[in-house]
Each structure stands twice: as C-alpha cells, then as structure tokens.
Amino acid sequence: MDFNDTPEQAAFRGEVRAWLADNAEPRKDRPSVSRRLDAEEGLILAKKWQNVKAEAGYACRHWPVEHGGQGRPMIETIIYDQEEASFDVPTGFFGIGLGMCGPIMAKYATEEQQARYIPPMIRGQEVWCQLFSEPAAGSDVAGLRTRCHRDGDDWVVNGQKVWTSGAHYSDYGILVARHDSSLPKHKGLTFFFIDMKSPGIDIKPIKQINGGSNFNEVFFTNVRVPDSQRLGAIGEGWQVAIATLMNERLAVGDAPPPDFREVMKLAASCLLDGKPALEDSAVREKIADWYVESMGMKHTKARTLTALSQGRIPGPENSIGKVISASKLQNVSSFGADLMDMGGVVTDPSLMPAAALFQQSYLYSPGLRIAGGTDEILRNIIAERVLGLPGEIRVDRDVPYSDIPTGS
Amino acid sequence: MDFNDTPEQAAFRGEVRAWLADNAEPRKDRPSVSRRLDAEEGLILAKKWQNVKAEAGYACRHWPVEHGGQGRPMIETIIYDQEEASFDVPTGFFGIGLGMCGPIMAKYATEEQQARYIPPMIRGQEVWCQLFSEPAAGSDVAGLRTRCHRDGDDWVVNGQKVWTSGAHYSDYGILVARHDSSLPKHKGLTFFFIDMKSPGIDIKPIKQINGGSNFNEVFFTNVRVPDSQRLGAIGEGWQVAIATLMNERLAVGDAPPPDFREVMKLAASCLLDGKPALEDSAVREKIADWYVESMGMKHTKARTLTALSQGRIPGPENSIGKVISASKLQNVSSFGADLMDMGGVVTDPSLMPAAALFQQSYLYSPGLRIAGGTDEILRNIIAERVLGLPGEIRVDRDVPYSDIPTGS
C-alpha cells in the first residue's frame, strides 16, 4: 500500500499544477465562481474554460486522440480533476455530455458523426443532455411511453420526458422512445441522438421543493429525427440505454456538504445545557458514525482509483456510494438544524451558522435519495448484480407492452 | 378517558384480590416459582393451581358455561390476569391450549368432543400443543409437506413438524396435514386434533442457540387418527389453521425484560469516564427511545382493553407489538452488555449486574424476532391487512402443490 503517486504520475501532477497556477485562480474561502454567477453567465465562462483545458490537452485526456482526447490512462484524467478542484474554475455543464453521451456516441455513432460531434463536446462548444425518464417511467425506465414511428427517412417522436437536466441550454440530446407497443417492453425501444433546437420540442423547468430548478420537462410534438441519428438497431434501444446508465453510475459524484466536518464545527460553537455540544456524547457518537461513513466512501473510492491506476476494471464496491451519501446528507442536515434547537428553522443565511447550509440541504437532500436511482432501486441492484441474488418476479417481462397493467 | 374501573369492575377486582390473597403468595423480589422449579415439578404445580382457579370460577371466565367457563365479559378475565400477576403462582403450560386449541375446538369440534376435551383443558388436567410449522414451511406455513391419507375410518399421517412447544408434556395436539398434493397448496390441507400418545409419534427437543430447549421436533410415522377427530371439512384445513393463527396473534404476550427500567438501573450503577452512565446523554437518548416504545405498546394495549371492555372488537393496532418488542429486546440487551464494556461478555450470574440478564437475553432475543411470525412477515401483514396495500405477486397460488418450485 502506498498513497503516493508513481514517479510518472507525480511528474504529470506537477505539470498540471503548474499549468493550473498559470491559467486559473486558486479556490478561496467564498462561493465558487459558478455559484457567484447566474446560470447564463456561468455557462459562457464554463464553455471558455473547457476550451482552454481542451487546447492544453487536459479535457477527457483518456479519450482516444481521434475524438479529441490524448489516449492517456484514465488515472491522468483523475489526477487532473483532483488538482483542478483546488482552483476556482467555472464548471458544471458538461457532466452528462462527457460522462454519458460521449461514450455512447463513441460506441454507436458512425465515424463521421463521431468526428462531427465529439470534438465540440470535449471543447465545451456544444452541450448535451439525456432524455430517458418520463412521468410514468421513473425507476421503471423501460416502461417509457414516448412514441416514435418511421416516416420516410425520418422518425417522428411524440411524448414527454422529465428530469432532464440542462435541457434548456443543451444543443443535443440522447433519447430513447418506443417504436412498437405490441412487443415486450424491453424489445420495443429505439435510441437516437437529437438536435434540441428541432421544431416541436418544448421545454419547461421543474420547480423543486427547495425552490430551485435544476431539471426540466421536455415535450415532443411531431419532432422529426433523421434515421441516420439512430444509435444501435431498431429495437435495440434498451441495450443502448443500459450501457448509458452504467456510465451514469460511475459518474455520480460525492454528496455536497454538510458532513461530519461541518457538524464538528457547528457543535464546537453551539452550546447544549451550557456546554459546547461537541462535548456531548450523543453528538460525538453521531460525528463518529458519519466520519466512518465518509471515510469508508473516500477509501472505497481510493480502491477504485487503485484499480483504474493499475489498468484494472473497478469492482462493484462503488455502488454503495450514493445509498450511503444521500441518506447521510439528509440525516446530517436534520441533526444540524436540531442542534440549533428552536432557532434551527430559520433559513436567513445572515442569521445562521454556516450561512444556513444545514437548512438548505435539509430541503435539497430528499432529491438525492431519488435522482440517479432511488435508495430502493440501488439496493436491488446491489443485491442482484453484486450479491447475485435472484431477481424480482416479473409480470411485465414477456407480455406485449400494451398489455402491461398501468393502473390507469 | 378514565383509567379507573367501572363500579362493577372494581367490585370484581376486589373479589379477585381477596381470593388471591387467601389462596396464593404475593410475588417477591426473587425468581418466580416456575423459574425456581424444573419443568416437571413446575407442570405438576401448575396443573394444581389451574384446577384451583377453575374450581373458583376464574379460569377462562369469559368462556361459555357449558365449556367450563362462566360466560362473563372478557374484561373480567383480563382483570383476573392483571391481579394474578402480582402473585407468585405457577403458570406457563396452558397458553397454547387455552389461547389457540380451545377456541378452535369450540368452533369446529362436535358437542360431545367439546364436552369431553374442553373442561379438562380449562382445569389444567390435559395439556395441548399445536403442530403447524415444518422444516420447509416456516413463514410459508401453507407450504407444509406432512401427508395424510384416508384408510377406512382413520387417517394415516406421515411427516415432520417442528417448533412445537410443549410436545413432550402435551396430551393432545392440533395438526394440519396435506391430503392431496395435486391441488393448489391452500386447498389440499385438512385439520385434526390428535392424541399425542398415539403410536408412531416421536418427539425430539430442539436445542436453541441460548442452550435452552423450549421447542421440539415431532416425527409422524404411520400415525393413525380417527376421522372423527377431523376439524372442518376435508380440504378446509387452511381456513381452520388461519382462524387458529389469529388467536395466536392476540395471545402473543409482552417481551420479557430487560427494558428501559433495567437499563436505567444499570446506568445508575455503571460508570462511564468516571461519571454514572445515567448522566451520559447518549445513554439518556436511548432510554428515552425505549421508554417511548414501551409506553407506546402499553398504551396501545390499553386501547385494546378499552375496546374489549366496551364489548367492541379491537382494531389492528395490536399488530405492532411484536415487531417493536422483539427488536427492542435485542437492542436493549446488546446496549446493556456494551455499557459493561470489556466486562460485558461474562455470563456468570454471580459476577454480573442483574444476574447476567442482559447477556442471557442477548442470546435469547433473536428467537423472538422469528417465532410467531418473523419481523418481515409481520410487516407484510401490517401492510396488507391493516394498510390495505396490494399483496405480493404469487407464483404458488393456483398451481398444483406438487408443481411449486422448492429449490430441491
């Protein structure tokens, strides 16, 4: 065991650090540039920065050269990301494109399409989104209802998608739709990439319970998509979607703070019965629990990085991350508010410890337990794919889609 | 709301109290008579006491007069039991007979059989047991394999039952067996009462993980049962069994100590970091949690008693009792041992607080989460029968029993 870089990795890290020092500002103890700006300004700056990175060869460094990457080992991309995290650079718009759409284009699109679409994606010139979930197809993605039918060289799409992050600023999107309802649900799906500026696409932001709007509803009314933008064979949409979702699960990041650190800080300044809450054993036990969870996830990631660094494929251990971190965020938030006792309901940042971070995350955290796979679906996945337990009894597997009970 | 007796109830309570004072010793701060004696002696004394109670009209007071009861309201039986709990009387052998077998005999046996079997049951002269569970049919009781076939006026039973409490000292038992494997599982069952001294019955005690043996395996080899001892029609065994199990769930008692009281006592005498553990806030929070659960169950029972006292049928609220109390016992036990720190593993009663009660219940409590319905089955029952949620998808409902997958 050795937490140090190899000489080669250390050299690369030094190079990156130097380049970042020349090209960006170190992070300071204030909101990051992305949080200081509104989304529109943020997007402009983020596109610029992504282009600078790409020019220097640091964007998607592990992607093949012909796609605009450098064909270097994955660990170099990770080292770059680790170093970039110490700098205050504008980010946050390209995760879905680079994490999900790029890899799927690389696998299924023609060479010409790859040459056309992937380089601008890497350079931040074109933003991509993902159109899978529907109002009646959340955990059960394959139950989706959006229809498509062939019309000449085109397909015509009608229906509704939901939970599409970035739909309103995206140039392109990947989409799965149902071309045949008489086939079993997983067999009647076909996959496309689409131009988000196509006529017939209507985008509405969704207001979340915390008041923010990170997601959209997207409505399709006779939207025409050329057959050349089909990815995979007709009826092979589910396999393509599954490959994409696998990429999504790898891309899921850490939960945002507060975590045990913020609770410790709060508990040091809060009094309980006249003594600092940090001396209270019930508080200490909670901090220890969350520390163990946080470090467990951190070191689990280190195991994954080790595998990547050695050119191996990571094991299933990463699957536990979101199950743990989403609930932890909700519990930490609630606990932090409770430590503030009767005053814990106030959300005015100017009046509150940590600028009301605990209160904000109390409202935000329920979404983390749902987005990207609910707690329940993730436990199913761990049980079936990692532990090898048998699947659910399925009533919807071998019948025509149109015969599956929907309750309506 | 009024926790006092009605004048009539108060009069009855006074009468009972006086009678008990004349006929029994008050409970003292030492193990009860049943715990001081071995099972054989205990049984002899318990039979005597049950007979004394019955002669005085206090045994099964709410049962009809023709069965040996007094035809009085249920609340009088409860008042008697409440008062008896303050006296050190030998009990513990008649719960299954009076709680499950008696009511089912009263519903399904002939008048002659009722006259023959119920009065000696009430008087403690004959002990009954229940033979439902099997090695391959635990939570799925209806999956049982014990076979019976008709031979002249008799039925011949072969197979194995398990988890039968008191089989070795019982005179009679109730039994459900499969008469036809070509029918769906719930339809091929028939119900009997049997003489436990019949030839071909072989009883072996089961040793539990705590070293005790409260249960038995019972093997049946060509055991003959007269058709006259069939309860319900041929093929109606499941309905009879279900009616019996309903009685069982009402009869499930409180979990034994330790509870919050014992934790408080322990915490008052144990030091943590040099101070009484009872001053430690993590300990106090646990005590509060368990107090709330205990009182919640106690007051829930009071709601049930109120319904019985008013001649109404209790609601479903009692179903929560075992789910809560079994896990609580396991958690309290584990916590108590932890409070004793490195010394908490010792089981020698002479060296340990509460005579090693916490250690004993650590080993005993896992059984409570399983016996009489596992945590999982009970949550299913609450969800389906109380909350009205839809049932599981069933693959074993409408196919011949012999076609149901068994994994072997």
Added chain:
Amino acid sequence: MNFDFSDAQKALKQQTRGFLRAACDTTVPRRVLENADEPYAGELWQQICANESLGIAIPEEYGGIGFGYLELCVVAEELGRAIAPVPFSSSVYLATEAVLLGGSEDQKQALLPKLAAGEAIGTFALSEGPGQATEANLQTTLKNGRLSGTKVPVPDGDVADFCVVVARDGNGASLAVVDLGADGVSREQVDTLDPSRSNARITFDGAEAELLGESGQGWQLKNRVFDRAAVLFAMEQLGGADACLEMAIGYAKGRYAFGRPIGSFQAIKHKLADMYIKNELARANCYYGAWALSTDAPELPVAAAAARVAAIQAFHFASKENIQTHGGIGFTWESDCHLYYRRAKLLALSIGSERVWKDRLVSGLQEEAA
C-alpha cells in the same frame, strides 16, 4: 379502563375534520407558503374564531367555553392533519396557557376573553437565535418594567398583538407580557423552513412590559407552559404524520411500475408498515399525554415528553418517507409532499428539539424513581 375519547369528543373530531376538509385543503397552506404577503390564512382564522375553537379550554368566566383539554387535543390533531396555516398554536397552546398558569386575575380578565374571541393573537418568545436557550444564557433583560433584547424566531411574532417573553431580571428568569404594537418594539418577518407559518425577529428596545407570574420564577413557569403545550403540539404532529401515511398509501396503490402497483413491493410495503408503527406509537403516547393534560396528573411532565418525542419521530419519518415513496414527483414544488416535510421540521423545533425533550423525559423518570 376507558382509554378512549368520548362520543362527544369523537363527534367534535369528525366535525372539525369535515370543516377543515372544506375550509383548509392543501391549497390553503400552499397559498400562504407561496405568498410572503399573507402571513396566515385570514378567512380560515375567522372561521376558527367563529367556531369558538380558540376558547375550548378557557373557563367560561374568562370568555371561553370551558370544555377541557381532551376537546382541545382533538381539534389540535385535526389542525395538524390539515397543516392549517393559522396562529392557533402560538395563541392557544402558548399564550393562553401562559396567562392561565401565570397570570394575575387582572391579567386573565384582560387577556383571556380577547384570546378566546380571537380579538387578540398572542404568542410566546424564548429563542434568541440558533442554539439552545437556557436560563443561564438568556440575553433579553427586563429592568424597571422595560424589555431589551432580540428574540428570533418568534412564531407568528409578525402578526401577534401581544407576546409573553422570557427575560432575565434581578431574580433570574421571568415572564413578561408585552404589547407588540408598543413603542420600543420592532419586528420583521424572518424566512424559515416552513413559510406557511410565519415567524418574526423581534427587537425590544426598552419596550414597556408587565411581569407575568413571580419574578425569578419564569423558567419554572415556562417549563410548565411547555409541558402543556408539548401535548398539544404532539397532537398536531400526530395529525400531520397520519396525513403523510394516508398520502403515501394512496400513491403506492395507484402508481404502477414494472407492471404492478409500487405498493406491492416489499421495500414500499415495509416502509409504510414502519410509518404506521411509528404513528401508532405516537398515537398511544399522545393520547396518554392528552389524559395527563386533561387531568393535570402528576405524570404530566413525563407523559408530555414521551408524547412530544414520539410525535417528533413519527412526523419526521412519515414526512420524509412520503417524499421517498412518491419518487421524483415527490421532490417537485407542485406535489404537496414538501408542505408536510417543512411543517414536520417546524413543529419538531418549536418549544425545543427532540434531544431537549428526551433529556426532560429521563429527568422526569429519575424524579419519579427518587
């Protein structure tokens, strides 16, 4: 043994539920939540006044209808179920109880009839910002009948007519009544997790105030008020928790995934069973607390704490797992899930958090054992 509400109390409950179903469906708390200009639902408050609900537990001699606390508990449970956006808890559970327990005859005569009629809204101010308020760390002072200091959050402090304030004077903690329209009082709405119930930050700058109860006995008096209020808050929380369970059951039955209702999956079934279990534990403890409140039993401090702890736990769990049961839609503003999730936290922190009440509970058990 009669551990049940009377037929008349049950009828009152049904009647209140029917009234609130008509007058306060979830569009009403949502409207208040979304409009900063509407601190509470005025027309609903008028109807509640007209129903004489404010004076249920106030003796007739002071303008109330003198029913009793079991009746008040029944109404509280229904207001909680409806997540009613009105200053009922501040005015009835806190201000009224404080005056009843600590007020002089003159104060009772002056304040109670107005509270009973809804002519005045009262509230109670303890908290002085994030962190547990204790007798030792009180910053607000009462000197020569003048209050100075800042209280935040004060529930309904922006709309109340008067406030009972916990302050420090020469003898320790004391309670004082202050007219919120008086000179030296400034107040502003403060944002909270649940904007359907308004809260204020109130600054006293030498505002005239009148002692309520004995000087130096304010902390004990506050504890007695909070013990009584704890039962009533717990009843509201119980009602809210039940509403969440009903909502979750309804959704789980009607929402299909993988060709079957999601309520047929054990993960959902057992989640809702756990919700039911917590709600039943809360109900049993709440009803016992209601009995102890109504009879002023010596068991009240422990019974109130147990009701409060159980109800906090039940509503917290039910409101968050109701969102989870709904999945994505539960995280949207349009869904009603968040109305309960917000209210659960607001009520959980009113009159002190779970840990404070757990500590009081165990202290009470120690006193009983001593």
Added chain:
Amino acid sequence: MNFDFSDAQKALKQQTRGFLRAACDTTVPRRVLENADEPYAGELWQQICANESLGIAIPEEYGGIGFGYLELCVVAEELGRAIAPVPFSSSVYLATEAVLLGGSEDQKQALLPKLAAGEAIGTFALSEGPGQATEANLQTTLKNGRLSGTKVPVPDGDVADFCVVVARDGNGASLAVVDLGADGVSREQVDTLDPSRSNARITFDGAEAELLGESGQGWQLKNRVFDRAAVLFAMEQLGGADACLEMAIGYAKGRYAFGRPIGSFQAIKHKLADMYIKNELARANCYYGAWALSTDAPELPVAAAAARVAAIQAFHFASKENIQTHGGIGFTWESDCHLYYRRAKLLALSIGSERVWKDRLVSGLQEEAA
C-alpha cells in the same frame, strides 16, 4: 495511489484461507464451544505456530520473520473469517505489541522469541469486571514488584503463560508482566457469551511482577497497544462479517418459500444489500487502518478507531441479520449462525466497546484540528 495489498500479501491471504478452510471449518470452533475442557483448538494452534504466523510482525532479531503489519492484517482477516478458536489475538495483537512497544531490551529478548515460536502464550489484563476501566478506577495495585487485585475477564487468561497487567502504583497506571504460573496467582475459567474463546478470572495476591515500560506511563502505553490491536481486531471482525454475508446469501438463494427463493423478496434482498454496504464501509476503513498501522502513521489513532467502529457495526449487524435471514433454523444450536453472533459480541467488547472507540475517534479528530 496504490490502496491495495501487494500480490505477495494477496497470495499469503489465499494461502491462509486455504489452510484454515481445511484446518478450521466450523466444526472446530463448535467443538471448543461445546467442550469446557478444551479451552482452545490445540492442534490448530500448533499448525499456526508451525506456519510461523505468530512472528509475522516480530523483527528477525527477536525470533520473528519480520514481514510487517499488512501481512499480519491479512492473516487476522482470515482467522476472523474462520472464527478460529485460538489465543492468537491475546498473544499476538496484545502481549506481543505490548512487549514490542514497552519492553526493555532484556524483556524483548526474553519474551518475543517465545511468543514468535508459540512456546509461550501471552495475554493482557485490563478489565476488572463489568463497567468501563479507567485510569482513575483501577483497583489492581503494584507495590514493591508485587501485584494484588482481580482481573476479569482476561482473554485466554486460563491458558496463557504470562500476562501484561494494567495496575496502579505510586505514579499512576503502570504495566507489569506477570508469570501466570507464579505464586500468588490463582485463575479460573469464566463463562462468557462466546465459549469458543476462553476467558479467565485471575486473582493476584502479591504475585511477583516486573514493570513493563515506565512507571506511571502505563495508561498511555495501554492506549498505544490498543490502537495497534484495534486495527487487527477490526480485520478479524471484517472477516467474520464477510463470512456471515456469504452464509446469508447462500441460504437466501437455496431456501424457498411461497414457491420462490427467499432471496428474491425485497425484504431479504435489501437486508443483504445493507449487510454488504456495512461490510464495504468496514473494509475501506480497515484497510486504511492497516496502512496506518504498517507505516506507524500519525493518522493511526483516528484510523484505528474508525476501523474498529466500522468493524464492530458490520459484524454485529451481519451476525444478527444472518440469523434473521435463516429464520427458525438460525435460532437452533445445530446451525452455525450463533457461532458468529457470539464471536461478534466477544470481539465488539474486547479492548473496549463501540462507544469508547467513538469517543477516542472524535477526540483524535479534535486533536488533529487543534
């Protein structure tokens, strides 16, 4: 970044696993559990001695093979998986570490070669009965080189040749080495939750003992020994937790109810997923602890506490829910479930309970932050 064991360490792990699968299937701990006369598995212990496992982390100059702690961790994980009934933890994690950390050159020369060869079994005595041992409440005294007092439970105290004892002398707490065969020592087996590992009650009545480390520094030295032992105990617990998960998965796949494997029900699936999650959290913390132990990193106190806490939680959960997954059969003596349930509690209380380690963890974080 290389957060992984080396190929050689992995090979040692496989080899140890293979050896224990053959030499220590569950009939071995069961035999020791059922026979009071067999305090540990003698022939297994001989094989472990022969494999030179006892001296893995002892430098060659003291008769060990001087591999290092990562190798010892790997062996500990496998011993834990096999719930091996041998005095390994007492002799290797506790006695050996105490001598290595606190012993004089003479003491090292005298004791380590015997420990490495298995010619002597050592152990460590802190607890003096139920309740947390602290420096202030130690009753055992060391005066003029003589020990007096009672220690219980002492792991393997009935079979060990010598013991490191925490005692009070004029300068505070000190460690002392005592020959358990000496005059003034009486010992008897004491019943515990896990009879597959023997424990003793040892009474010292003026027994001759030799100071280990400086007088008055015993508590700090004990803490350093326990920090190191905590990682090794945690590795054993991790192995045990993994064994429970494997056992539960196997049963859930093969046991049918309602016409389907019980592992196809979400209640079981999610229970086993939770077991996996806790085990993975424990694994990550344990491996990090192993790194800190092997490099004697300044992070060791916090890393050891985190490994210990996570491993206690994982093994506790896995051992109890393994019984639950098995249902009735899991509650029988014949099933192996209880072997793990007992061992989980024994290991959870050795060297101090979860709460003690949580407190150490947070204290360590406070020191790091200071």
